[in-house]
Amino acid sequence: MNILFLMLLMQPNLPDRGLLHRSSGVKSAQPIMFDSTHLYDVLHYDISVVLDMTDGSIQNAWTEVTAVSETDSLSRVNLNFVGLDVDLVWANGSPASYERIGLGANQILSVELGEVISAGDTFTIGVGYHGSSLEGIYYSNYNGGLVYVMSIPWDWTDLPIGARYWFPCRDAFWDKATSELRITVPPGYEVVGNGSFEKVDTVENNLRYHFVESHPIPTWYIVFAVSDYAILSDSFTYGDSTMPIYHWVRHPDSANALVAFSNAPDILTFFSDLFGDKYPFFSEKYGYVKLPPLGWAMENQTNVFWGLNIPGNHYYEIIFAHETSHQWWGCSVTPHSIKDIWLNEGFATYCEALYSDHWQDGISYHDYVVSNIMNYYLGHENYPLGHPYPTYDPPDGAVWTPTTYEKPASVLHMLRHIVGDSVFFDALRFYYSQYKYANANTSQFQAAVEAVSGLTLNWFFDEWLHKAGHPKYECLWSWEEMGTDSFGVHLEVEQVQSSEWNVPVFKMPIDIEIVTESGDSILFVIQDSLRTQDFDFPVSSRPSDLLFDPHNWVLKRATLTGVEESAKYTDVRLRIHPAPFRESMCIEISVEGETLASLGMYDITGRLVRRLLNKKKVSDRYSLKWDGCDNYGRRLSAGIYFCRLQIGHGSSTRQKIEKIVLIP
Ligand SMILES: [Zn+2]
CATH class of the missing domain: 2.60.40.2550 (Immunoglobulin-like)
Structure with missing residues (x-):
């Protein structure tokens, strides 16, 4: 899941994305995503909805859930389903008895199958329902009426649980199935859904749009949007194949959108090359969908929902890159749980720097990492709890923050320096190839990098992801003349960060560059791992300067003091x-x-x-x-x-x- 808010650096008059993440509303109790008693795996969702375009309510809907039993004694199935009025339930083609259990976000539709299903056998539950969704489906009068799905409830609960508010499902973060949407609306509206557009039928003077997502998709990426859209066409050619790109925008935005979205094929090419596998949904489509001005963009599978304005320029190019990269990191490789959300957001934020470098002709990688990623995190490291906390499994209320976006993007940057460029990108490709269209967790990513690099990296992942904060170095350097053409440089490195809140003493290789009066720059790498540590470097010319991590490969704060010989x-x-x-x-x-x-x-x-x-x-x-x-x-x-x-x-x-x- 991603909500990407405007970057402060890009538009200084707006609040930054991290601070906009949470509303002032009262946060609801943490919902249970799903309990562990569900012994089945969903294979496919077939969702048909007739929409009332005056308010976004569901006139009537029929959702079929096809699943496979994982036990020999499955006779009752519990589905997440909240709020809407149930009209009838069928199981394997026959009417079935059911009950609604639980309250609020945890409400369950419990269905009697009427028979015992053995392990490996499939079954289908059909549910007819209607009503106004409490969450999940939203209506706006923007553009003469616009209805869209957003899986993060408006109270900014940490978990993307909007799906259960509009269709019965096994709403587990990781659980993936194929899906299809049949959305019926009055004439004059266009519908966009996940996957391929199949057809539009006329049904009793209305139009029924049919979309099929034939790749596995988690419930929280299943979306549609409806409005009086103009549809802009483009295409993406990779190798000798071509796929369609469509953008659904307001008619008055069409001219701007042609400019703003014009690099979509280039972004897809860049990431296809980089990750060693072409756009994951090449057999379907890609595109942007204009939403009301909401202040965020969301990378739903095969179509990014765009709640920002559309200028007639490339102002949002980097955000397009962020959202597009999520098609690999999020939609194709989906984190196993919300604890691993950095595998989405840290990757997509790091991809901003990679694409920025590509877009700016290879000169902006380090600038982007320092200015837009590291400094952004360092300015918000304690948000919103008032203290640092780990990137992996962040505390309640702190899931969508710089600690899960910019900090892990910095971690990938550091990892790249430690293992080297070719190993780093080989490891990303290997990790992607192992988990595409599936799920991955933090230790699986670590294992992939270790397998490719041959290194043991537990120390690195532990201190940077499982523990909190970052090092604050205070460094002091001096030198003395040892003999003819022989000088000794002494560096004392102290880590002064507090050890509160699970902030470790960091073990890191750090580049040290010594500049001499003869004009040489000599690079050393220290292995710093203690609260206070001393290092000595021999050089053959009088030192004039010492640079600590000159290329900013380490996420840190640092001060460096040189001691002149006169300071006695x-x-x-x-x-x-x-x-x-x-x-x-x-x-x-x-x-x-x-x-x-x-x-x-x-x-x-x-x-x-x-x-x-x-x-x-x-x-x-x-x-x-x-x-x-x-x-x-x-x-x-x-x-x-x-x-x-x-x-x-x-x-x-x-x-x-x-x-x-x-x-x-
Ligand atoms: Zn994101």
Whole structure:
């Protein structure tokens, strides 16, 4: 599932996509997608709906669910089905008894089959119904009347459970079946559905449009839209085959749409080449469908629903690329559960950078990753919970956020650097070939990358996806002359991110580039894995600069301080008053000359509770205050603490420690 909101960087006057994800409405209780007692697998949905185009209600509908039993004693079948009035139910061609069980989103239609179905045998349940859907189908008076399906309920529940509100189904996130739609509307309307357009029949002065999706599709990608659409035709040729592209737009948007959507074939070609397999629904179609101005786009299988405006230019090119890439990552390879939603959104967000690079002639990949992906995440890392959380299995209320979009896109970028370009893209192709038209989970993706690369990557997936946050490096570098044409560069790397909220100390290879006065740039790779770690590099010319991760291959915040040789100190004093203290304490540091100082408060177990200085350059007299609170502004309990001052760097680091008594 994807809702892609406008990117702040692209349109600064609009809220960004992450912050728009949630309405101010009260969130409903977490729905149960499906319980585990359902011992059957759905093979096909045949959904016929007669629509009232004045309000989007269902005049009457008939849905047939064909499934195969997975047990030898199947006599009753439970389907997700919420709200609508049931008129009749059939099982295997005969009227069947049924009951409605449960409340709200968990409402079940429980059907007696009238016989016992053995494992491997198929059965068909038909349900006739009518009414107004509470969710799933929406009506707008836009364009003279527009009815569309959206699987994410308007209360922004995390799970895409809209399907159960308009047809009886096994509404499990991963469960896929083929489907067909027969949507009947009055003359003057056009209908678009998933898959191939088969035909339109006249039925009692109305028109019945028939679409067939012959590839497996999860319930939450089954959609249709109806309005007075203009249909624009295009085509996509790959190899020696050609498939149709259609766009359903408002008549007044036609001229703009011809320009805005004109690169659709190029985007399809780019991803077909990149993922080693042509557009997954080549035997059917592709296209965009204009919805009312809703602020999002949604990558439904074989047609993207477009709730943004259509300018007569390529302003939304990158969003088109994002949604198109979902046809591979989401529609074809569908995540096994909502826990793995990053396999959709992280991939599609990363594909923005890949396509941007292609579109901008190979110069914008790194710019796009840094500006639109990494920096975006770093600006929203705690959204919406106020603290970092893991990308895999994000907490309730945090499923559609930068932690499942931009952070995992950054993870793919880092993975690419670790395994190398050719292995990375080979691994994507291998993963795709293994799971196309099926489901995959996070560990299966990891296994695919490990199989192709020959590397063990548990450490990487664990720290970046199963744990939270990102590293915050504070680096200090210096050099000394060792002899003729011999210089030693020293780098101290400290990871200062808090360990709260399951944020790890990160193990990462990091590029270090040393620039010398002779004009050379020498690349080293460090394996950083500790809170504080020292590295030494020999160079043969006087160093003039050190660059930490110069090409931004690592998602991080970092500061880098160079220590000039003149930054020497001769004496340091630490004075604290009053002692003991209750409200506020003054700390005075006196140095002769200049030095780098770090100062923190530790409890009696040695845990750092408050950092007051971190490698700050100080000279002469420097004073600061401590209010008895920890790093999060919480008042610490009364007792004994230690103030530790560290001065200098590398092997010349010295420290002074003073005992402090905090009184209640
Ligand atoms: Zn998406």
